[in-house]
Amino acid sequence: MQDAFVLTARYVVSMDDAGTVYSPGCVEIKQGMIASVGNLEDVSQSQERIDYGNAAIIPGLINSHTHAAMSLLRGVADDLPLDDWLANHIWPLEAKFLSPEFIRTGSRLAVLEMLKGGTTMFADMYFFEDEVAGAAKDAGIRVLIGEGLLAFPTASAKDPNQAFDHILEQAGKYRDDELVGVLVAAHSTYATSEDQLRRCAQLSAELNLPVQIHCAEGKKEVEECLQKYGKSQVAYLADLGLLDTRNTQISLVHMVWPQEGDWEFLKRDNVSVISCPQSNLKLGSGIPPLARYVDEDIRVVLGTDGAASNNNLDMWEELRLAAFLAKGSTLDPTKLPAQRALRMVTIDAARAWNLGDQLGSLEPGKKADIAVVDLDRPNTTPCYDIYSTLVYAAGSSNVKDVFVGGKRVVKNGNLSGGVLNEADVLAEAREWAEKIKKARIDG
């Protein structure tokens, strides 16, 4: 493919602030960037051109929260009480198996699944994040790596504060990387220390790095924080300087149980909520108050969480469920309409990561991160309203082609152009699973 080319389709859904849909439309790409977007008749006939016909060209989806390598633990233990699941299954397995090799295979498996479903960027929080970056680069997907900060030793940081060294090193290493960025990934108010959290705030301000932290996921942790500190987790984080507008951006992951005093903090422009509705339901954490977040004009975006608690990395399912829960839990079908919902995985997500000027919509000057959604399928026929079709009817399997930075990384539903081979990655993942199964049987 040449350096300059044009994509055309029945719909180009720009997700610009005016909500412009060009139908039929075209996107002109030059050197990895979007050069122009418009109606089909505006295309110059001389350019190389891919015509997708009855399809929608949309911004690539952004998965704002995952633990990618946990894909290797997909379904390893389900339908269990949360404490049992963590203490007797996930943590012991992580203690035994986490290594750079585990993270490499798990992340490869995850990026395969994400890319094929139209996700072009994800924000990660786990360990050995250099390996996550490597897997992402091999597949050609964008990533924000987040080396997990906990108050106790982890697989990648024998001394709890060693994770800061990793972050500093990564921030240097990936400063000018085209695909990889770095975030400050504090685990939570209960598993990350006060000192660590203060240092996160400093680091964010000094190095211009966004922060993400799990917050108010379960009722129990909220109550424990109220008891211990006499304030909500959000207020506690604010007191430590983490919600300060001098920091770049902070994303509070889950927020199933906001407390009354939290709302004023959540409205700040540098604060976002990352909701993971499938994970919240499946783990019995609760039903996130998505309609209220939208009504209060809080920036709320979506993530899959890790595949151990979801159990897939399908952003279409999250998107649909978010809209459905907003309606079903308020008995109001007008809540979180389709177009508004689609912002949660595109332009609003880009803004949550301080990347609103580069990603999240199809506008001239932005990077050409694009998913092409095939509408010529039973589940997307007919199409009366493209937002409605995308949010309520389409799915990962409708994704035909995917471009990241103008490079076609998925072609006709298969990986293309990168160095990863799907069959090899699946075989590697199955080998890990055999080891893990054996360890569980052996005790």
Added chain:
Amino acid sequence: MQDAFVLTARYVVSMDDAGTVYSPGCVEIKQGMIASVGNLEDVSQSQERIDYGNAAIIPGLINSHTHAAMSLLRGVADDLPLDDWLANHIWPLEAKFLSPEFIRTGSRLAVLEMLKGGTTMFADMYFFEDEVAGAAKDAGIRVLIGEGLLAFPTASAKDPNQAFDHILEQAGKYRDDELVGVLVAAHSTYATSEDQLRRCAQLSAELNLPVQIHCAEGKKEVEECLQKYGKSQVAYLADLGLLDTRNTQISLVHMVWPQEGDWEFLKRDNVSVISCPQSNLKLGSGIPPLARYVDEDIRVVLGTDGAASNNNLDMWEELRLAAFLAKGSTLDPTKLPAQRALRMVTIDAARAWNLGDQLGSLEPGKKADIAVVDLDRPNTTPCYDIYSTLVYAAGSSNVKDVFVGGKRVVKNGNLSGGVLNEADVLAEAREWAEKIKKARIDG
């Protein structure tokens, strides 16, 4: 393919009462019936054999409630208040467009989508149901047709009671049909008359036909019934003889808002609840109390509802959402575990339709209705527990082959063997959509 053959795969998930999984396993099919099910080593080597490798062979899924032809109205009006949606969009469009031709194309579109996703039987409620039967037979899917009974004239019954004539005629016509059965489809307590409902009870008993009726979908209809009759809709139906055990079987569709006195009725063996969780959320009807239905040992099965209120016919999404809602709404991740959930779309659904001896599980003597789920994909790798993989990770796009009555009707994800051509059906559906769009613009 010959009259006798064997399917083998890494997993055969029988859904028998003991929950037997054969791994690796095989299913022997003879003249459309299951002749034997067992471990791989039990296969006789001389038979014709299809080896699916890393896949799961499961009973075909049963969609217990839909209005198939409404697929032509998929996404025609979304995110609206329920009254506005019905009175100003759906009903006027139905009044203008419903015809045998509309039903034919709409049903063809629906059966295409359902079959490709692994659904091998659906229970319908709409109009001109002879056309639904025709579409089903053309594609090779099983159907229970339900001519809608309403207290006012409909497209297919100028006199409200004419629908009974249709039902009687259909009951005769399809008595010995291999694929088509007939049900008594009363719309609801508020849109079907008391006399009609009494006649439904008689008809069900006399002709051995199951009944289905929308019930307790929205809060408002529940309150109106309490006001008008001084009792719940379920109690009202019981008084009219519809929950009498002399009737074959009644299925109450939706039941988002059961009243306290309803539970004793729901526990009867001839009564089932059909939940349509995506529709209930999307229309703002509410969150169905699925965990309580399961805890109280009430037979609860799943349907997609019509594509105008869902907006697809994907049983995997319903299955997953049902399990997630049971957990999320009770804050208890142990509710509705994966294996129990899978019963809702297989053996329990067959029992809800009085077909438990013929369908719903892979056991000798049952009809060979089978879906083959490809596990060799990123979203289903690795697999530690097959139920978990099927319910929490897999989707329609994992469905590779589908058999109905031993006949392969989907092969490698494409229709096979029937007389329907996918591209033709999609083109016909788009033509209808153009007419409908034009009518809306014109007024």
